[in-house]
Amino acid sequence: MTPHSGRQGWFVRRVVHGISGWVTLLTYLFMLLPIVVLIAFAFNAGKSTVVWTGFSFKWFEKVVSNRNILDALQVSLIVALASAAVSTAIGSVAAVAITRRSFPGRDVLGAALAAPLVLPEIVLGVALLVFMSFAGMILGYTTLIIGHVLVSIPFATLIVRAAASSLDPRLENAAADLGANEWQTFRMVTLPQLMPAIFTAFILSATLSFDNLVMSTFTSGVGTTTLPLRIYSMLKLGITPEINALGALMVLANVTILLLVMGRYLPLMLKTNRR
């Protein structure tokens, strides 16, 4: 290192990093402040989400005994898990095929799988409803799951594709040299390396489905009111800390899942990305 570059280093450290540091700090305040306020007011004794009147757990009690919310939660969980499973499965297989096999129209398929990402969801939702009624499908779990799969499949495919394309082919060649057949190689070498990505794809797909409102509006049917749909109708009757309590519980559940499960996979995932 020359003294010259040292001065450069100082500039980059102080000014460029300085600006980015401040922007980052403010951005995180901006992103997290509403969440902190939201969770704080979940413990409000009064009915307001603005004026603090005292500490209480009553809104939590209220929300966990609300039959409508529990029913909707169940629907949302079923749909999130099922749609994430389907979209991860289909997306992973397609991702592996796209990165490992050559076939005509490979680029087209790759682009087509990413298409829902850039199709306005409302257009896709309306198109699906129009098509499903045209095809005589009954609205319910099946239609809801199909809709959610469409929303999440681009993410699932892209994540697994990124991981599959960064795999080291030498490992697979080595396995083949050691006498493993194709299937064994895939199962013992390729798949374990893809697992973190597949898992991430699953979690992300489930999250997207759990939060989805637009697609659910058009594809839900009898007895399949999802949580976001239920919350939407609750907003109309007035925002009470019950909604805050629900939000606080969601954060709690997600942090728990993340710490329990992602803690194991995340370092692995980031390592693959870094390479």
Next chain:
Amino acid sequence: MTHRLSLGLAASTLALLSAVPALAEDLRIYGWAGEMPDEVLADFEAETGIDVTFDTFDSNESMIAKLDAGGSGYDLVNPSQYAVQILINRGKLVELDHSKIETYDKIGPTFQNVSYDPGNKYSIPYVWGTTGLAYNKTCVDAPITSWKSLFDEKYKGRIYMLDNMLAAYIAGLQVNGFSANTSDPAEIEKATETLIAQKPLLAGYNSTNFADLVSSGEACIVQSWSSSVLQAIVDNPDVVYVLPEEGGTMWIDGYSILTDAPNPDAAYKFLSYILRPEVAAKTTELTKTATVVPDSMPLLPAEIGENPAVFPDEATIANADFILDLGDAMKFYQDGWTKVKAAP
């Protein structure tokens, strides 16, 4: 292998979900959020052993779109008056057999023969209310009595209109002295101009959380459906609901049986149940919306039974129009409303 496993898992989940056990009797209702208390549904289930699924919608429009798609699977639906007309025209509703509704005669005389469905052939009125305005006492100096206040420069930036074409035109038409149900293109055009001129004064169009906005003082005056602000009135004495002197309008949310209802018998049982005076009283008490059963009035606590926001007096009601579907004239409203929405 994992792929196949998860695929198999997903497939069997789907299979399980679609194979609904047909043991207990089911009733599937598609209704307004907040107008049917959970207690009433639970009591009905306990008494009859029928399993009720109650899904909610948040506007007549989204409900119609869903039913229009066909094969909805619902038995009962809960449309407002103009939506009843549309659903009849779309062939979605069955002609009701009144003899199967044991408590049919409990319906008050004014609701026995409604204009949008003569003779209640396709729909049974259940709850009703009005479209008027709500204001926060702390930010107005004198009581508000007229739609004109929604067009008053004084409240600039503190006014919200309902984000609903038909509702917005009630104010736009009545403030000009026209009927809220006019089919006259010139009158609709005039109302459109009024609404466009009003736009710079508005904080916005809102049919979601307007009750919160007026209760918190964010808004001074909001155009409002009576049922939506009643909870805010109970919680905050500063909130007042009025039916404006120009008339305002009345709405009725009733129940109709769908042509493809899987279980119409259970639907009739439900209709007979909810029209019982004690059940109607419970509905009014818990949701703070008026029901069509006069015999339920004596059973109500005074603060609800004598609350003019819940039960306006006869003279006020007589002044209020019903919003109806106007068939071909809807085109003028829609073109006008698009202009209003696109105006600066």
Next chain:
Amino acid sequence: MRRERREQLQTGLMLAPSVLLLALFILLPLCVVFAYSFALRDPYGAVLPGFTLDNYRELVQGVYLRVLMNSFSLAAWTTGLCLLIGYPVAYFIAFKAGRAAPALLLLLLIPFWINFLIRISAWVVLLGRGGLINKALVFSGVIDEPIGMLGTVGATLVGMVYAFLPMAVFPIYAALTPIDRRLMEAGADLGAGPAETFARVTLPLSLPGVLAAALFVFVPSMGVFAIPVLLGGGKDIILGNLIVQLFLEFRNIPVGAAVSILLLGFSGLGILLYMRALRRVEAMK
């Protein structure tokens, strides 16, 4: 030869589910929408068979042009702000955060674990006249009276940036991390000033990420509808609201379909521009 055939069969089997899904539930529905955009309707909203260009003709009226301009300017503002804020954040996480990087990325996703509507309603409360921001401003003496922030364009933009910022940070971060620090140092060693190093090395190398970020923010912002209604008062109608209004409130499926096709065209245009820009950037390397 047999092995090759078997492999082809395998590939076919691997592709079948995704191809089927795309064809059945994206391609076919979009075809139906396309067909409906030329259809007729009766006053009660039933779609009637027929062929007309009136639905598109209706769109070239001045009214709809305004809607288009509104959507475009909202999407452009959102994209600009997200890039302006997202780039430094991604830069910081990539080069400066060190071991905290994974945690910072996860923190950015926390708001997404709470339902979208709850998130937006939190902003309704924060931006209200009685909300925390107004209270803090009045308390600190910056203003005397609470100011109305709900129902303004600013409030809409706050909500939009809040919703779309992570979509901008992630692609930029992904493009920045693989940049070899040695390249940046080399630039400096060759006598380039820091600003020049950034402008000639770091920024060009991260451009593909910036382009992806722009696409991921711009296209969905064109179809948004809940945020402008809940925070901005819903006064400046945009394409998303227009589609909801046409399909649901007016039951005018043919015109709604035509607007959808128009929106699809815009998304397509966005993707096309992205591809071209990407190719140019890659050619620059």
